[in-house]
Amino acid sequence: MRTVTFGMNISLDGYCDHTIFNPSEEVHDYFTQMLNDVDLIVYGRIMYELMFPFWADVAKKQSGTDDENRFAQKLTAIDKVVISRSLDNVEDGTRLVRSNPVDELLKLKQQPGKKISIDSVSLLPELIAADLIDEFHLVVHPVxxxxxRQLLDGGSLQEQLTLKLVDTLVFKSGCVALHYLKQ
Structure with a gap:
């Protein structure tokens, strides 16, 4: 069975709006390295629209810094699934799923392959409740x-989830990467 990971940049006070962060080269490289073990990314609509077409354009034009270009190349080469009831279309190489994110992720998890990366704050409580996320990668920015948007809204979890910290990485920028496994 495949491992499902959740990765997100967050602020010290728990907000995860990617438009407020200015990731360092180290942070881009950290997420690029993580993608080496991933062959499928599952997005919700909001995160998908934030990430694409921006990173696809960077990958195509090589218009970012070296670390941004590496991240864009890696990200855009991975198969994607977007779970959305409102999107009409998605980029080539991306599959659109309109309902039942838990059922869809259960099917995907049972298929052969590398890790599945979840990149959706809106789906997080539902996927935690279904016990589908195996590990969490949080990069805390010093701001x-x-x-x-908060990582979790108050009352969104049905019960407490206890995790085991397995790795910590401190970047020169002051960001801290935390890697947790589900206990």
């Missing part, structure tokens, strides 16, 4: 934001 308080005070507004925006």
């Amino acid at each position: 308080f934001v005070g507004k925006g």
Whole structure:
């Protein structure tokens, strides 16, 4: 059975709006390395629209910094699934799923392959409740934001989830990467 990972950049106060962060080369390289073990990314609509076509354009034009170009190349080469009831179309190489994210992820998890990366804050509570996420990668940025989308809204979890910290990496920028496994 495949491993399902959840990865996200967050602020010290728990916000995860990617438009507020300015990731360092180390952070881009960290996420690029993580993608070496991934052959499928599952997005919700909001994260998909934030990531694409931006990173696809960077990969195509090689218009970013070296670390951004490496990340864009790696990211766009991986198969993607978008779970959305409202999107009409998605980029080539991406499959659109309109309902039952838990059932879809259960099917995908049982197929052969590398890890599956979940990149959706809106799907997170439902996937945690279904016990589908095996590991969490959180990169905490040294900033308080005070507004925006929180990683988890109050009351969104049915019960507490206890994790085991298995690795920590501190970047020169002050960001801290935390790797947790489900206990």
